[in-house]
Amino acid sequence: MAEAYPIILQNKITTHNPIIVVGGGIAGVSCAESLSVQNIKLPILLVSGSPVVKRAVNIRNESGTVLNFDIEELSLGSLTTEINRVKVLYGIVTTLIAEHNAVTINNNFSIRYSKLCICTGATPQLIGDESTCVYGIRDTDSVELVQAKLRDSRRVVIVGNGGIALELVYKIKGTEVVWVIRDNAIGSVFLDKGAAQFMLSEMGNKETRNKDKKGFRYIQGSKGNLAYAPGGVHIRGSALGPDWTDELDIDDVLTGKNIRIEYNCEIKHIQLQETNNSMVEGYNREWPVHVLLTNSKIIECDMVVSATGVQPNVYPFSKDSHLKISTDGGIIIDEEMRTSLPNVYAAGDACTVNWTGSAIEDNFWFQMRLWTQALQMGNYAGKCIASHLNDEYILQDFCFELFTHSTKFFGHKVILLGNFHAAGLDKIDVEFLLRYGKGDEYIKIVLFQEKMVGAVLIGETGLEEMCENLILNQLNLTDLKDNILNPDIDMEGYFD
Known part of the structure; x- marks a missing residue:
């Protein structure tokens, strides 16, 4: 194996081994893009098994940490004009030779790396083999x-x-x-x-969704909180408790x-x-x-x-390379995106985080294999690689302070924040605040020991930033929760 590697697209030899990013999905392209703006002198090589790569564009903040973006598909060739300093190689990594800091491409030739970031994504879990049916x-x-x-x-x-x-x-x-x-x-x-x-x-009923008169129903947790009925009549409501949905009959809405x-x-x-x-x-x-x-x-x-989800696509990296693999099939990474092998990183769906977190009730971020997290992990991995090359200290990115997901279901905007499922919390100390506007919005706030830990926001609620701040600040809401979802009170202004 040669001591230097050929940068394929330049047809010349360099004495500096490149940073190699493997994978042309959101995480890989995001990592390469992040590396391209860092203070590093090493070449950056993106290896993709597809001639088309996916890039996040038009990135916009719904609020402090909630991201929305569009997905753009680019040819490998055009990516080099879009992202400065990044060279590309169309090929498949067939072997990781960690002891020599090298990867083999297409079982044909090997390239040494200074740092390697595995962003190979995940593959759908199939029921049997794909066929015509x-x-x-x-x-x-x-x-x-x-x-x-x-x-x-x-x-x-x-x-x-x-x-x-x-x-x-x-x-x-x-x-x-x-x-x-x-x-x-x-x-x-x-x-x-x-x-x-x-x-x-x-x-x-999409055509009439916004024609129904909004009738708010506020049902707030235990300890004698107020519940609001349509027309603003104040009712003393009983506690919902963590199992408040058990009485709902979903099959009723499917009739016909x-x-x-x-x-x-x-x-x-x-x-x-x-x-x-x-x-x-x-x-x-x-x-x-x-x-x-x-x-x-x-x-x-x-x-x-x-549509049964995905499994990390880590072969051939998991083959005879001594990489630590999680029980869910992902490559285990630490707080700075490093794997168990020196100079090898991973990001996106291919990895599984193994971060030393705080107690469940204080931990508002968790991993879910989503495009948003692929973008965030890829970007952060690029920063980590650069900081390690420059022997600099790096703080974990703020996006990992709070789980956020922005999507659309059934034509409705959906924002999920923090521990929106109240997973792992002692039910005795959990309360839900609910606001429901027929055909318009559904809001559920999760309180734990009088503090907000999660939220489900469906529709154009305008509450994203307020909920984010309350989750992160852990303000005691004992005196505020009766009004926090009252549409007649400007709680955003109150917290400003």
């Missing part, structure tokens, strides 16, 4: 692609219970849907039953929507018409696909869509 799906782009294949389908089985599955069910029109989830409630990855009911009640949900089950077997050996008794060849569920039901359909 079984499709894997991960992001909103693939939702649009699958929609085109649904036009001639009479019945489709959707497997998964996250945001993508929710959005897919919402977008399907004129086709019977059988929704298979392994939980006892829909949308449990992001939504509680109340938020899910709010979303589903709008299905088929041509959607059937199979709860607490998974797919056991998929039988395609094109195969010879049927494991499904009474196979009806009118339908190209038969799905056997773990509850013993058989679903006949035209296609199956798998």
Whole structure:
């Protein structure tokens, strides 16, 4: 192996080994872009297994830490003109030779690196093998692609219970849907039953969504808090408690929507018409696909869509390289994005954070494999690499102080902040503040020991910044919580 490496696109030899970023997704491009503006002299090489890369553009702040951005697809060649100092290589890393600080490309040649950042993303978890009738799906782009294949389908089985599955069910029109989830409630990855009911009640009613008269209902937690009814009548409400959604009947809102949900089950077997050996008794060849569920039901359909999440794409880095891998399949990283190997970093969906956090009730950030976190991790990884090269101290990025996610479900703007699920908290000390405007907004504030720790904001609530600040500042809200969601009181101005 040569002591110096050839920068492929320059056709010349340099004595400085480059910083190599592997992966052309959001995390990889963000890392390369971050490195390009740092005070470092080493070359930067982005290695992508695809001729098209994804870049975050038009980045804008909804509030202090809530980001929105657009995704731009670029050819590898055009990326070099968009980002100064970054060279690109179209190829696949087939081997990591950590003891020599090198990677092998396409099993053909090796390149030494000064620092390596693995940003290879994740791959969809598929139900069986993809075929003409079984499709894997991960992001909103693939939702649009699958929609085109649904036009001639009479019945489709959707497997998964996250945001993508929710959005897919919402977008399907004129086709019977059988929704298979392994939980006892829909949308449990992001939504509680109340938020899910709010979303589903709008299905088929998009045209009249904003025409309904807003009737606010405030139900606030234990200890005799006020509840507000439509018309401003003050009512003494009983405590919601952490299990306040148990009484909600989600199936009521699905009546007449041509959607059937199979709860607490998974797919056991998929039988395609094109195969010879049927494991499904009474196979009806009118339908190209038969799905056997773990509850013993058989679903006949035209296609199956798998929206069951992702798994980190870390091969071949996990092969004989002594990288520490988490139980979820991600490469374990520390607070400065370093892996267990010297000079090797990871960011985005390919990694799993192993940060020494505080107690659960004081920890408002957690990892969820989202594009927003891929952007943030990639950017921060670039800063960390530069600081280590320059022997400088680096503070962890502020974005890791608070979990934030901005998206859209069922046409509604959705902002999730902090511990919005109240996960890991002692239920005795948990309270929920709720405001619900029919067809307009759904707001849930999570209080723990009288302090805000999380929030779900659906619709144009304008409360993002206030909730962010209250979560981060940990202000005791004992005297304020009765009015914090009152639309007649300008709480934003109060906290200013």
